[in-house]
Amino acid sequence: MRQTILAVLSLSTIAALLTGCGGDMVLLNSKGPVAQGQSDLMMTAIYLMLLVVIPSILMALWFGWKYRSSNKDADYKPTWAHSTAIEIVVWGVPVIIIGILAWLTWWGSHKYDPYRPIDSDKAPLTVQVIAEQFKWIFIYPEQEIATVNEIRFPEKTPVNLRLTSNFTMNSFFIPALSGQIYTMAGMQTHLHLLADETSPAEGYRGFSSNYSGYGFSQMRFRAHSVTEAQFADWVAAVKAGNGTSINPEAIQKGILDQAEFATLRDGNRSHHQIEVLIAKATTPEEKAAAEAMKPYPTKPHPVTYYSSVEKGLFESVINKYMSNYHGADHSATAGAHGAAANAHAAVEPASSAVGE
Structure with a gap:
């Protein structure tokens, strides 16, 4: 009996810890x-x-207690059925x-x-979100700036998020402010949120709640709810190329265009996979292709600010996967993807031995 009680108490304690009791x-x-x-x-x-x-x-x-064998006063009805x-x-x-x-x-x-707008007297702030490998990119089309792994918005102001993915399906989640919503390549999903108050200095936690590969655990970002004046100052600082005055740990860059956007793709394989691909390469071409691969990140991409953003960048990410339906000409993009596919095919025989 004592062992049973201890086991129950131990399991209860573990369950309490796993569910976050006493924590966040x-x-x-x-x-x-x-x-x-x-x-x-x-x-x-x-x-x-x-x-x-x-x-x-x-x-x-x-x-169990009433009808125990030692209780002679309990009713005994062997023919009871209904x-x-x-x-x-x-x-x-x-x-x-x-x-x-x-x-x-x-x-x-x-x-x-998630698609239902929030009723408010204030005009909503629109933010476009792209799930990249393995980071989150936020584009402010009205302010004409962009960020990586950080989103800021005024308190008590509705935020209309438009989300898509530039690789596999992912899940956008800020637990303190809203439910999760999936992001998928070639599609646009919507999410509306609003913060009742300003956030702590470190902001609210945001992350991907859908496993998407070796770098999945690094898809973390911070959501900052600030006053309207603070938001205006932050936008002005980023546009002026001085975003680090607001967040000294951030990196300030210029324009986020197609060329810069392409550099944000992280890695091709894990360290272990690349080592195996190199070891199992049977031709110089396969070995060179494997050695040229970049490993997945082992920590989140640093917060990055862009003072301007190429118009239509968010839509171009969607159209890249849906050109047949949208009637757009993406021959240049298709050619780039074809070259990447050929490079991938060169190491595919070795890759299959690793196990994706």
Whole structure:
């Protein structure tokens, strides 16, 4: 019995640590109306389900105690088979709870639809988001600036995010402010969020919640909610090429155009994969192609500011994968991708031995 109690307490402690008790329980400490609404919806569903779970546990313990072999006063009914009252309770209560949960799910799905704009007296701020390998790129089309691994916006102002991916499917997530939304190549998804207050100096955590390769763990960024005056000062500083005056740890650059955008693609394989490819290369061409590969990053890309951005860059990323549907001419891009595909094909036989 003692060992059983210790095992239960140990498992409970581990579960508490894994769920964040005593730490950053960000999902229960939301800083915006969307995240707060989703948190309330989640807790309401949990409380409703506990109406069945807790009584079931208590009755299981009580029945075991009452009808134990040493209790000679318990009723003994070997021919008992049915009770209408019990059937009504056992089936009726769960059906009612499931009905309420179904309504809450329907209501919440519409209320907190990622595509639904947030009602506000203030004009929304539009930010275009590109999931790159392995980093997040934020473009401010109205301010004509761009950033890498950092997003800033005024407090109490709706932020309309337009998201896509320049490689595999990913998932954009700022737990303190909103739910997650997928980013996919050739497609545009939407997400709306709003911060009720300014963020701490380190900002809110943002990351990818969808595994996308060896560099997945490095896809982290910071979301800063600031005052309107601070946001205006930050935009002016970045446009003037002096963004490091706001964030000394950032890197300030000039224009984010197609050439600069191409340099933001990180790596071809992990260190281990490249070593194996080199070791298993059977021709000088295969070995040279493997040696030319860059390894995936082992830490997040530093925060980078761009004082200007090429117009239509976000749309060009979408069109690159959807040219047949959009009717655009991407022959130059296709040629570049063809060359990359040929280089990849040169090391494919060795790569297959590694196991992607």
